[in-house]
Amino acid sequence: MTDGRDDGERAAGPAPAVAFDRISKTYANGTVALRDVSFSVPARTIHAICGENGAGKSTLMKILFGLEEPTGGRIWLDGRPVSTATRDFAGRHGIGMVHQHFSLIPTLSVTENIILGHEPGKGGLIDRAAARARVEMLSRRYGLAVDPDAVTGRLPVAAQQKVEILKALSRDTRILILDEPTAVLSPPEINELFSRLRDLSQHGITILFISHKLNEVRSLAETVTVLRAGQLAGAARLADVPDNMIMQMVMGRPVEITRRQPRQVTGEPLLAMSDASLASRDPADRLQSIDLVIHPGEIVGVAGVDGSGQRGLVSLVTGTARPVSGSIRFDGEDMAGASTARWRARGMAHLPSDRFTQGGVPALTLTDNAIAGTDGDKRFQRGPFLRRGAISRAVAAMVEDYSVRALSIGERLDSLSGGNVQKLIAARELATEPRFLIADQPTRGIDVAAAAFIHKRIVDAAERGAAVLLVTADLDELLRLSDRVVVMFAGRITAVLANEAQLTPERLGPFMLGLEGMP
Amino acid sequence: MNRALLAGLVRLAITLAVIAAVILAVLIPFALPHDQPGAVVAAFLLGPLSSVRHLGNVAEYATPIAFTGLAATVVFRSGLFNLGIESGVFLGGLAATAAALLLPSFGPFTPLVAIIVGAVVGSISCVIPGELRLRWDAPEMVTSLVLNFAILYAGVFFLNYYLRDPAAGSLMSYRIPADARLDRLLSGTRLNSGAIVALAACLTVGIWLYFTRSGLNLRIVGQGPAFAAHLGLPSRRIIMQAQLVGGLIAGMAGAIQVLGLYPRFSWTQLPGLGWTGIIIAILARENPFYVVPAALFLGYLQVGGDFLARDIGIPSEVVGLVTAAIMLAVTASAIFQHPAVLRLIRRIRRVEAAQ
Structure with a gap:
């Protein structure tokens, strides 16, 4: 495992397939997803990326795939700096990604799904024979058997995943990203997937494998990078480190x-x-x-x-x-x-994990969100009518009590930061x-x-x-x-x-x- | 200086500027070949304002579409894109005619009875697609669209076999008795007491949506279904309630249109007022209080178009063109969500926050 920051070292050996160089990502709402993450992945290896949920694994892969733009740092491919913010970045650089949630269109055939976006054409029409031949060729070359004519949505999940992988491989792919690919599979299917992935690595494809399942990481990958809270927590050859050390990297040092x-x-x-x-x-x-x-x-x-x-x-x-x-x-x-x-x-009261869809309505005011669900509460209602004056005073008191920072209680909920939304939801739920x-x-x-x-x-x-x-x-x-x-x-x-x-x-x-x- | 108000005015000002630009852009190609292009634009823009009678015409046009705009607003607020309001208008007009013709006279309450019958029968058109959606998850847009035509043809059948006046030249009902007709408010126009009902309806629904518990719950269910589930609100009942109210208003629109304007019921096609209602609802940002100005605005365009047709010989279909172009521009979030606009609004507000 080399450190991406060290240019001298990189120049010495063969260039790594991918090097992340001080990648940072801060979202518009202020959430820091990644902070100065640097590491590199040698070509033709299977490399695992571990970390808890929210550690930044998916964000980092989305950046490599060109779906998100980093707010700092850059990516090197084969020793050359590249800009991900360009059209069809991933396709042109041979990067394929298998998403956690499939991106297949269930009503299309396997062939159609795989060629979607880069259909072989003939005079403005899709050359179906060529497309089918290409899918068969891919399927044979990588040992991923699928029926090119099957309707994708009717296939079992494991077969759909093969389609997804073939799709990711269909454009002269050199780097394949898999985001928690085993989540939807049964143990025998996982074994099958892993042996196919080892074959792919034999074919010269560099594989980045995101997982939080340590046993899987160990059985598949050679090297591992651990992210924690958006930062690099460690990197190692799997052969060199015991489970508990990786776990410690994932979980963090025992803080007081x-x-x-x-x-x-x-x-x-x-x-x-x-x-x-x-x-x-x-x-x-x-x-x-x-x-x-x-x-x-x-x-x-x-x-x-x-x-x-x-x-x-x-x-x-x-x-x-x-x-x-x-x-x-x-x-x-x-x-x-x-x-x-x-x-x-x-x-029962509930602070839901999904604050903006379950916890409130973004387009309604703080006031409306704060009194939602208090049907029949005599303080807020006289007959069917809302007592707007009493409500305003009560909500102002809630906002004060929970120190919700807002311009006014007449603002829309989505004008607040995540923390303030959660405080308002807590105020509402605990008021009962x-x-x-x-x-x-x-x-x-x-x-x-x-x-x-x-x-x-x-x-x-x-x-x-x-x-x-x-x-x-x-x-x-x-x-x-x-x-x-x-x-x-x-x-x-x-x-x-x-x-x-x-x-x-x-x-x-x-x-x-x-x-x-x-x- | 209240800067929150100022920030709100920015959006209004942009809306007005967009509308003005669109009107001119559509109108100028028609005006230029004319001898006096200025006169064309003036006739369109100023004609409707030129006399009390013309203002009355504007209100007359605005009345039915205020109702249907209101109906669409209520239905859309529940989160369903139920298009049943179109046939609701038709059915309401037909049922009110039937009530006026077939039921005995109730003296001064005859129009009221006919309107209630029209509203109740008309509401079927919105209730059925709503029920299909909630019970079997059938897409309400499709079912209501198809149902519109089923209701039309069933209605024409009813008109033909039960209400048709054989002495009339074409397919139309018997003459609606005079005591069932609505009072005219302004001589020289067909403006009738329905306009007052429309205004009252918009205010009532506005108060319902924004000042009652049940209105708040409807807004929550429509805009945040997952939140409604989280709170344990009876979402299905609330959604059905909105379909019923929307349908009642649509039926009322048809009843008032027929009783207020026509001597006989003679619709053999869908009147199109429901479609216009959808435009109004979008223009009014689904706010009942804005439905009145939005309806008056479309009425104003319509009367302006009449001026073009009558005085200048430009087809009044231009109005349709203008309306369509305005809809495209006003619903274009590219304009209203433009970073520059959002920045401007934010800057104005932040200054207030700092004060």
Whole structure:
């Protein structure tokens, strides 16, 4: 692994296929996705890029693919600096990408999907015979067997992924990026994919493989780069480093975590979920035999890499999904399949992870967003009419209390920064004095001060007796707030741990990555 | 100086400038070959304002399209692109005629009864596509479009077999009894009491949308369906409520148009008022309070077009051209979301924030 910053060293050996040179990316809203990331990938190798969600892996790959422009730094291909902000950058430089979510058109045939965008032409018409021949040739050359005439949408997922890979390879590709390609596959399909990828590497293709699954990284890649919070956390030859060292790079150095004094809870749990399973079209939402209890005043943190079933879990207790089996009891009442309205009537409040679609309406004012859902509240309503004066005063007080920074409460919600939107949502949800609070990624992407503020309000709610379900990818946050930690992997609970001093991110890692705790 | 207001005025000023530019751009090619090009432009722009009677004509044109614009606004606010308002107008007019002809007279309440019948029957046209959408996820745009024609032909059938006056030369109903007709407000025009109802309806719906709980919930469901689900709002009921209200208003539009303007019901084609209503709703940015000025503006263009046709011999279809061009320009987010415009607005606001 060479350091991309060192020009002298690069000049000495053969030029790496890709070198990232101090790449930075700051979005218009101020979010820093990448900061001074430099590393290089030798030609004809399989290189893994690891990191937690939000570490910047996908952003970096989008920059390499020309989908996003870096705000700083540059990319070198084969030792030459290139500008990604040019038309058809990826195509011209032989870079192909297999996206996490397929970019295929389901109603088109396999051939049509693969040639889309660079169709072989004959007098303004598509030369179908040539196109089909090309797909067959690609399919043969790379050992990826597909039926060129099949309708793409009717193929099984693994076959669709082959199509996606062929599409990425179809333009004299030298560099192939795969963004979490195994998320949709079963274990035998994963093995099959990996042997195909090794073949591709034999054919001289440089492969960049994004994953947060350590066992897969180890079985496929030769070298690994770890990103953490938008920065380079480490790089290594996989043969040289043990698992726990990579894990430490992924999770970060153990920082001093100031935990809450864990509370001694007694008595009946408020929420009791037993053997609950959830079916879903999206495998990331499926749940198998979930047992979970939360007592009043207790904060239960859910850890897990994104897509381990957290979304399904939240949907069960917010009234948007019905379990296929098992029971969900809230305060002794059967709540399996209860509607959102019923959950809310029982005292549920929810800080959703998707702030701008679930948490509020961007085009409505702060006021409208703040009082949404308070139907029948006599303070805000006289008969059917809204008491605009009383509402303005109440919302102004909320904005003050939660220190939401806004020009005025008549502004549209989308005029606020992410942190301030989250504070407003928290103000609204906590105004009801909930008995059960679900905080889903409550501080993702927001600034430290706002995050600390939200944390304090969540703890306050628990201290007033609310049962809190905290779902977060931020382990620091998890260990700071939780009384008990539940780890999820692939729709199961792999561990339930008391949040004691010896509980560290390193201890959680194997459960989160499915190395321990799976049946 | 209230700079937030000033920032709002920037958008209004740009809108007006765009509209003025579009009108001139469309009109000038027609005016130039003329002896006095200035007179053509003047006739179009100033003619509608030249007398009380002409202003009355503007209001007369504006009345039905204010209703349909309002109906489209309510329906669109629910997040559904339900085009049933077009046949809702037709059905409302037909049902009101049928009520006036077939039901006994209710004295001074006869028009009221006929309008209510028209509104209720007309609402079917919006309710059915809404229900199909919610129950079977059938795209409301397609079903309402197809339903428009089904309703038209069913209506023409009804007209032919139950309301047709055999003594009349073509397919039209019996004469609508005088006590069912709406009062005329201004002699020399066909402006009728329906205009007052239209104004009242726009204000009422505006108050509903912006000053009641149910209106807030409708805006939430339409603009943030995921948020509505998060809050646990009864989205389906709220959406159906909007289809019903939109349909009622569309039916009312048809009833008032027929009872206010025509001696007999003689529509054998869709009247097109629903389509114009969609234009109004877009022009008014789906705000009921802006529906009135938007409708008056289109009425003003229409009367201006009449002037061109009558006095200068330029086809009044030019109005359609002008309207179409304005729609293209006003809905072009390239203009209103242009970075320069956004920067200007932001700068004005930020100065206020700093103060």
